[in-house]
Amino acid sequence: MDNITGQDYLIRATAADGMIRAFAATTRQTVETARKTHDLSPVAAAALGRLLTAAQMMGSDMKGEKDLLTIRINCDGPIGGLLVTADAHGHAKGYVNNPAVMLPPNSKGKLDVGGALDLGVLSVIRDIGLKEPYIGQTILVTGEIAEDLTYYFATSEQIPSTVALGVLMNKDNTVRQAGGFIIQLMPGATDDIIDRLEAKISQIDSITAMLDKNMSPEDILQFVLGEFGLIINDRTDCSFFCDCTRERVAKALLSVGRADLEELIGEGKDVEMQCHFCSRKYVFTPDEIRGMLEQA
Numbered sequence: 001m002d003n004i005t006g007q008d009y010l011i012r013a014t015a016a017d018g019m020i021r022a023f024a025a026t027t028r029q030t031v032e033t034a035r036k037t038h039d040l041s042p043v044a045a046a047a048l049g050r051l052l053t054a055a056q057m058m059g060s061d062m063k064g065e066k067d068l069l070t071i072r073i074n075c076d077g078p079i080g081g082l083l084v085t086a087d088a089h090g091h092a093k094g095y096v097n098n099p100a101v102m103l104p105p106n107s108k109g110k111l112d113v114g115g116a117l118d119l120g121v122l123s124v125i126r127d128i129g130l131k132e133p134y135i136g137q138t139i140l141v142t143g144e145i146a147e148d149l150t151y152y153f154a155t156s157e158q159i160p161s162t163v164a165l166g167v168l169m170n171k172d173n174t175v176r177q178a179g180g181f182i183i184q185l186m187p188g189a190t191d192d193i194i195d196r197l198e199a200k201i202s203q204i205d206s207i208t209a210m211l212d213k214n215m216s217p218e219d220i221l222q223f224v225l226g227e228f229g230l231i232i233n234d235r236t237d238c239s240f241f242c243d244c245t246r247e248r249v250a251k252a253l254l255s256v257g258r259a260d261l262e263e264l265i266g267e268g269k270d271v272e273m274q275c276h277f278c279s280r281k282y283v284f285t286p287d288e289i290r291g292m293l294e295q296a
Contacts, residue, residue: 015228024217033240049167059086075120091241117143166208242278
């Protein structure tokens with residue numbers, strides 16, 4: 001089933017009488033928007049695209065209207081780190097510290113995301129309205145992101161999972177395909193179910209090959225889980241979306257401190273602030289800053 005409209009979306013599903021749950025997404029527009037917004041190199045687009053896709057799927061599992069999921073990667077590689085956030089409605093935003101990172105292809109001739117990240121730590125932060133957010137961490141196992149999230153689910157959340165994430169680039173560096181899936185075993189899954197699922201997953205060449213055949217999220221989960229009685233529970237549209245506003249940026253500017261702001265006012269120059277997530281620029285005049293200080 002092709003995605004005729006080209007709209008990014010994700011689906012949530014169950015199989016094997018609830019012993020398996022799954023997510024699958026197609027995210028080309030999300031990743032292409034991120035690529036254009038941040039002028040990303042191909043390897044940076046692949047890395048950020050994978051993380052955005054994962055965040056959209058993981059975020060869809062949150063229950064509250066204002067719940068927020070953040071995935072942060074601190075690493076030693078030349079990409080310098082990544083950060084993405086997602087809500088429960090398919091919206092995600094993110095950035096990389098070095099958007100221009102360039103590396104030769106890896107030994108398989110693919111974009112070397114693992115080399116761009118190298119050693120590091122992956123943190124998953126779930127802010128669900130409690131006094132303190134839930135934070136889970138794991139080391140980067142390969143830097144390929146999908147494998148690292150598989151390891152995270154196993155060690156931090158004790159959920160046996162398979163994560164597949166892919167971004168394909170065109171020769172002109174635009175995004176050709178992007179998407180992925182997360183398949184998880186629930187408590188009570190039998191050895192037979194586990195063995196059959198592992199055998200089916202081993203038949204997958206790569207998620208990028210599936211995406212390049214224009215397989216939809218439904219097609220992908222049908223291929224993997226069709227024999228287990230797949231039930232698709234819901235569908236959510238996805239997009240790259242930043243909720244920054246002038247008011248929020250003004251609050252961030254005030255956090256600089258009164259003394260520094262008064263010094264800026266004295267210099268008589270406009271202050272330009274740029275959002276990390278969407279690169280939107282906000283300009284504040286000395287008079288505006290003075291008014292903000294008086295109100296504060």
